[in-house]
Every structure is written in structure tokens, then in C-alpha cells.
Amino acid sequence: MQQNTLKIMKQTNFRLILLLLMAVLYLNTLLADNRDLMVRCVAFYNLENLFDTIHDEGKNDYEYLPDGGMKWTSLKYEHKIHNMAYAIAQLGTDEDPRGAACVGVSEVENIGCLYDLCRELKEKHNRNYVPILLEGPDRRGVDVGFLYNPDMFKPVGQPKGYELKAHYADGGVVRSRLQLWVSGYMLDDNRKVVMDKVHFSINHWPSRSGGEESSRATRDTAAMLCKQVADSIYLREPNAKIIIMGDLNDDPFNNSCAVILGAKKTREEVPAQGFFNTMWQKLDRGIGSLAYQGSWNLFDQIIISEPLMNAKVEDGKWVYWKSQIFNKPFLTVQEGKDKGTPFRTVKSGVWQNGYGDHYPTMIYLVKKK
Secondary structure: OHHHHHHHHHHHHHHHHHHHHHHHHHHHHHHHHHHOEEEEEEEEEEEEEEOOOOOOOOOOOHHHOOOOOOOOOHHHHHHHHHHHHHHHHHOOOOOOOOOOOEEEEEEEOOHHHHHHHHHHHHHHHOOOOEEEEOOOOOOOOOEEEEEEOOOOEEEEEEEEEEOOOOEOOOOOEOOOOOEEEEEEEEEOOOOOEEEEEEEEEEEEOOOOOOOHHHHHHHHHHHHHHHHHHHHHHHHHOOOOEEEEEEEOOOOOOOHHHHHHOOEEOOHHHOOOOOEEEOOHHHHHOOOOOEEEOOEEEOOEEEEEEHHHHHOOHHHOOOEEEEEEEOOOHHHEOOOOOOOOOEOOOEEOOEEOOOOOOOOOEEEEEEEEO
């Protein structure tokens, strides 16, 4: 009996050692494969009221002036630029020390703010970005924008802005941000164009002001506009690689995203020319990009087209790898009743010298070298 027991234990130990060796070999194979891959990070970040200190004619930016409600002085603006640049410089560095190839942004007052931001990124962090921004009709004067590293991405054609035509439940006209579309090519590590075009849509859909239900139709209309543009691209390019990103002011399971855009939770659900929501499963695990009244939301979404998800690395194409919510400690409140939530610039009218009320979100694309 004792001999049989010892024999079984030896066999069990042998199997465990064999399984461990197989696991090590598999991991080494993956690491070797990763060394043969180029990685590109694509990110989105709501910059939470990146206003300069000068009034823009026709914009309701009075709160963010030196004598406005926020007492928005040059010193505060400089701190804001410094903090935003520091955060953006870290994006993607978990996989590529050069940082993100492209960053969609929202809540930016004008192109001048983005030039100041890019200057800080260059001078303090050796990050080379070129900004794109089209002015829209938003009541407060904030817009969406796009930053790209010219060593990693080459835009083609002109950026396009699509204006949302929608109404509130009381009949009032929605004056919201343009939906910005930028197309171009990801470059390889030698700055050579890979003939694999990517279309970016940068969004900041209408807020939930007045309540989620009463404002729902405005975001549904925004989703319809985004879907129409995406479908028009699919008509021209049946295998189009499309990345829809932004602060959608809805969660992945809401009607605008799950039904109108048709962005699915799992890869298996995505039909040909459909869309995959890279963030949905994170929310299911309780991970969000902003906190409201003690609960997490994931408004900052990155949604990709089926061809980007199903492309083959071995064919020399860019393909989706994984997603990430960039909830690093420096972006997070470390103590008090707000512990564990995004570290804001201003809270309840009080200057915090933080970053923003949203975490950045990211995806990674890979391609064979």
C-alpha cells in the first residue's frame, strides 16, 4: 500500500514538473514572438476642461478666465498643461517606451491649447506630437482633437468634422462637439508606410445633464451619426479598419453603443463588418474610467471594426491585441472619501492640481516586423 502511494506521488510530481516545463516553454515562445512584433498604442483621454485664460469670441468660457468662477490664472493653466503632458507621455509605455502613436482627446477649448500641450510634451518628455482640431458649435466651446506621432502615423486627406443634429426632450437644440474623423497609415519602425489604412473617429457625445433617460435620445442620435459615417467607409472599403473612440457619456451596454452602433461584448459575437467593444468586459469586472456617486462607469470607450480584430499578423497587417484602462496611482486619489477615484483638476470649485475626472483608455495594435 505504501509503495503504491509513493509510486502515485512520484507520477504526480513528474506530471507537475512536465506541465511546468511546458508552461515555461510556451511563455518563452510567446516572448520570442513578441520580439518579432511591432506594437502601437492608440489612446483616448478626456482632458477635463483644458481651457486657456483668454476669452474666445462666441464661446461661453467665462468660468475659465482669471476673473471667472474658477479663477483660471496663467499659473493654473501652466499646471494643467504640465499635468496633462505628464500623463499623456506615460500612455502606452507598458509595452512601448516611445509612448502612444495616436491620442484622441476631448474637452479642449482650441487648437492653441493643443499646441501648448504638444510643446510641453516635446520639451519635457521628448514626445513628438502633431495636433488636429476642428472647431465645433459646443455651447461652452470645448472640442475633440487628435494627437499623432509623425514617426508612427501618417494622416492622409483632410480631417472631417460631422455636426450632430439633435434636440433635447424639451425641444431645445443640442449644440455639441463635432465628431472628428482622421484617416491615415500606421508606420513601421523604419517610418515606412504600411499600406493598411486606419480610420479614427474621435467623439464626445452629449452629456447626461437632466438625467440619463431624458437625454438618452441625444446620444442615440450621436451613435446614428457615427454609424452612418462608419457604414459609408465600409461601402468604399469592405475590410476597413475603423477605431471609434471617445467619451460617449454612455456605458457599453447602453442602447447607443450596444444596439445602434452594434458594438459587441465578445469577439465571437462580432459579425462581418461589425464592431467589437474593447472595454465592455472590463466594466463587467468592475473596472471603470470614471466614478459617479460611488459607482463606476466606462464612458471612455474604444470600439474597433471586425477587420481590425480578425486581421492576421502573419499577413503583415496591423491587428488588435489588447485593451487597457490607464488607472495608475498618480492619476488616482490616495486618501479620503474619494480614495481610489480619478484625481481631478478642480472638485466642487476647489483647485486640486490633479489631472482629470476620467482615466485614459487604450488599445494596442501589433504587426509582424
